[in-house]
Amino acid sequence: MSSKIKKTDALEYHEFPTPGKIQVLPTKKHATQRDLSLAYSPGVAEPCLEIEKNGQKVYNYTSKANLVAVISNGTAVLGLGDIGPLASKPVMEGKALLFKIFADIDVFDIEVDAKDVDKFVETVKAIAPTFGGINLEDIKAPEAFEIETRLKEELNIPVMHDDQHGTAIISAAALKNALEIAGKEASEVNVVINGAGAASISCTRLYKKLGVQKENIVMCDSKGVLRSDRTDLNKQKKEFTTDKDLYTLQDAMKGADVFIGLSIGNVVSPEMLLSMAKNPIVFALANPDPEISYQLAVETRKDIIMATGRSDHPNQVNNVLGFPFIFRGALDVRAKKINEEMKMAAVHALADLTKQSVPEQVNITYNKKMITFGKDYIIPKPFDLRLISEIPPAVAKAAMDSGVAQLPIEDWDAYREILIERLGTGSKLMRLVTNRAKSDPKTVVFAEADQLNVLKAAQIAYDEGIAIPILLGDKIAIEALMKEIQFEGSIRIIDPKSKEEEQRRNEFAEIFWKKEQRKGMTLLEAQKWMRERNYFAAMMVNESQADALVTGYTRSYPTVARPMIELIGKIKGIRRVAATNLMLTDRGPLFLSDTAMNINPNAKDLTEIARMTDKTMKMFGLKPNLAMVSFSNFGSSSSDSAKKMSEAVNYLHKYYPHVVIDGELQADFALNEKMRRDKFSFSKLQGKKVNGLIYPNLESANISYKLLKEIHAAESIGPIIMGLQKPVHLIQLGASVDEIVNMVCIAVVDAQSRKK
Incomplete structure (x- = not known):
């Protein structure tokens, strides 16, 4: 897709x-x-x-x-x-x-x-x-x-023309690493540049600073090689003319070590690629279609090191790796300009970052077991959160060393901390989750696909490569809506009530009946329930006919949750299913539990809720720091509500010490690290930014997340079901298209995690 x-x-x-x-x-x-x-x-x-x-x-x-x-x-x-x-x-x-x-x-x-x-x-x-x-x-x-x-x-x-220098900086970092992997020296390689616009000129100038020799560079425009005997060249093009007996791109490619494409799609043939030197480096950066497709290139040359401008292939040369962080560093030292030293500092910082151990969050985001420096990883990923703490300091230091900084930085560790805090907004996490879902899309059942908003969400999930939708509902109604919104593609549509589904319906009923027959369920009743879309959808997931399920748009939460718990069942060892809401706030992502399932959990229930929240947050690539919140602080109240929070914390500290949690704490102390430091220096949350809150009851949790959503305009994702054996996720009654798409992303990531 x-x-x-x-x-x-x-x-x-x-x-x-x-x-x-x-x-x-x-x-x-x-x-x-x-x-x-x-x-x-x-x-x-x-x-x-x-x-x-x-x-x-x-x-x-x-x-x-x-x-x-x-x-x-x-x-x-x-x-x-x-x-x-x-x-x-x-x-x-x-x-x-x-x-x-x-x-x-x-x-x-x-x-x-x-x-x-x-x-x-x-x-x-x-x-x-x-x-x-x-x-x-x-x-x-x-x-x-x-x-x-x-x-x-x-x-x-600072002044910078990003079209020129952005691509130059990112591709130069990638080229530096690619040359190292290929075992070639910059001063010795023959480089072909196809395209002679602003970006090409700037790239080539920067490659020279990496050590590429002018006499080893051949640049082409739409008319062929920039030869010194051509009379149609402007000042910038004349800078890169050659006297070699070469006239066409095909001529230039013979024996070349490096090809940089900044032109148009599909101008490089397999034959041209085969004519290049051993271990060729090919950056086909035309968008949306590269000069040669990635698949064709790697099939043609097994020894190729390939980069494109596309996010769906390894080694994406993306300007967003550069310009935000270069300006960040320049602004933070009040630089008078962005000079060559600062650009080269960014090049080296990007190249060096690629060689560092990749954080697990990046591996999770791109659904890789372990991303390591090599042919398929020569430049950092755009969603690598380390970029902001690595590139700006390098740029700022270069500005200081070259004499253009007006506000020198003295404490570099403190500066890096400030940069990390700037990531703040939780929406970055959702971009990471979406990207991870796209890396390995799973089949998701949309149990209410004859609802317009649900179908729109399925369309986005399909078009964006987030999921492979299975649409449940009245087939005629769904097809009419698909035509209305121009939803095209090879999509499965299933009507649980139709004659075509009678055999599968009866098979599901038989399985359900055998499970529930000693609880008063008859086969006839089981057959009746299988005509209901939520029961049918749950059985599809239960029987591995789909990877995940999203439902809840047309019915109240308890009504939808009941069949899921009945059919799917709880994870072994879990007494209660619970729910958490991911709130995307200005201070970063914040998980609130339990927002939907348990009205008044006891201390043992709360320990399970905390453990499940810890596990769910890790699924997102986060390091959980949890607080049990109440109206009291560390035993200041003897009420039953406060005591059960304290009991749960003590139990977790004793039997699950890997869970970072403390309390009971008032919400402001939980979220304000300075207040905790001043009043409760003994807390296990000392020096940590709390990103998960466990509430004493459903009432307080539900009110909190809805207040945040409506008054503070924090985006809410959830409630996310925790504790079921299969990836089943419920959306709120009347959820927006964006909210449904977000939940689909979470369902896919959940399915990916369980597959592992």
């Missing part, structure tokens, strides 16, 4: 619920008249006067220190060409979003209606005081070269 984005989905995403992808939010209190007087007149006069006396104070009193402008004139937008500044705005907003979610950098996107270089440069210079850095984007060559050069010379803040 390949990921497909439909026009209607893309337009709807950008228009609703609010047009666009970014917004401005206040960072200061603004509830009272005093707040407003401080924010504006008369209080605002004081920082203005301080900045007038010392311009550097602008970094202390305004957002300049963490604000980047993403600026374009829309002359070279993605693969769309010169579409103009207005049409480029969605792309610039998208870039702004990436800056924020990967490096916590705020962005204003600026679309300039100016193709003239002088006019564009003057415009950017005029607005530059607003920003701590400027990211130039989607400006056509050769103007892009002059614009960047002039702005870097005339401004004292």
Whole structure:
């Protein structure tokens, strides 16, 4: 399955619920008249006067220190060409979003209606005081070269044209590692570059800094090899001409050690690949179709080291590995510019990070047993959370060493801690889970597929390669809805009530009856229940005819949960099934248990809930730090509710010491590490960030997660069922499409974990 984005989905995403992808939010209190007087007149006069006396104070009193402008004139937008500044705005907003979610950098996107270089440069210079850095984007060559050069010379803040340098930095890091694996020296390899635009020129310049010799470089454009006798070349292309007796890409490829494609898809043939030297390095970076497909390339040459720009193949050269973290490091030392030393520092940091032991969370995200440095791993994965703590410090140090930093960093350990904290938002975890689901999609039964939102979720799961849907319900109704939403593909549709399913229905009934016959169940009753979609769906999972099940859209939670517990059964040794909700908050992911199943659990039940929560969080690649929450702290109340929490903690400490948990604790002490440190230095949670809360009863847990969801706008994923033998997950009555898709991702990851 390949990921497909439909026009209607893309337009709807950008228009609703609010047009666009970014917004401005206040960072200061603004509830009272005093707040407003401080924010504006008369209080605002004081920082203005301080900045007038010392311009550097602008970094202390305004957002300049963490604000980047993403600026374009829309002359070279993605693969769309010169579409103009207005049409480029969605792309610039998208870039702004990436800056924020990967490096916590705020962005204003600026679309300039100016193709003239002088006019564009003057415009950017005029607005530059607003920003701590400027990211130039989607400006056509050769103007892009002059614009960047002039702005870097005339401004004292970091300026970078990501189209040029982003790909250069990432591919240079990949090339450095690929050469090491191939056993080749940069100074000796013959390199072919196909494409002669801004990215190609910048890449080649950086490869020279790695040690590649100019005389060993052959660059091609759409007309062939850039030869010194050609009269149609601009200044930048002339920099990489050759006198060799080569005219075509096919000529150039013979005996080449390295091929870098920054052009168009499918221009490299298997014959051309076979003509390359031993252990060839091929970076086919055209998107969406590489210069030669990954599958064809690796089938043609077993000794190849291959990279593409695609996420569905090993070694993705993705600019998001670079620009957020390069600007992060530059901003944090108030660098006057992004120079060659800083770019090379990023190259080496990326290359070195690839050789370090990969954290288990990354292995889990990509559904790999162990990712290790080698032919299929020459560059870090985009979802590697170490990027923010490794690349910015390297860039910042290079800025300091090269004399362009204005705010040196003294405590590097503290700086890394600050960077890690910037990851904060829990939505990053859901991106990791989604990516992991895509790595090994499982069959998921959608038990209410004749509901529009459920079917839309199944469509997204199918199109994105998250899951292989099995649709349950009225076949005619489902097919009509599929036609309405243009849901196409080879999808199984099953109507449990249909004549076609009579044999399977009877087989399921027989199994169910034999299990329940000593509890008053008759065969006739079992046959009747198998006409119900949830019972039928549960039996499909139970009998390994599907990997997972998602249901609950049209019925109350207890109504749906009952057949699941009856048919699926609990994991051996588990007394009670429980539920946890994953809340995606500004402080990071937070698990709340038990939010749906046990009304008033006792101490023994609470120990099981804590253990299951611990296991569930580890399934997400997290290190659980749990707190038993109550209205009291460490025995300050003798109430039954508080005592059972304390008893559960004592039991866990004695018999399950690997579970990191303490309590009972009030919620604010649980979540505020400083408060715990000041008052309860003996706590086993000392120095740890709590990311899981175990509640004394369903009432408090359910109220908490719904308050967080509605008032704090935290995204809720769940309730996630814990303790069943099979991957069965229930959605809330009337859940949104996004909520259903999130639960499908969790169901797939759960199924993957159980397969292992």
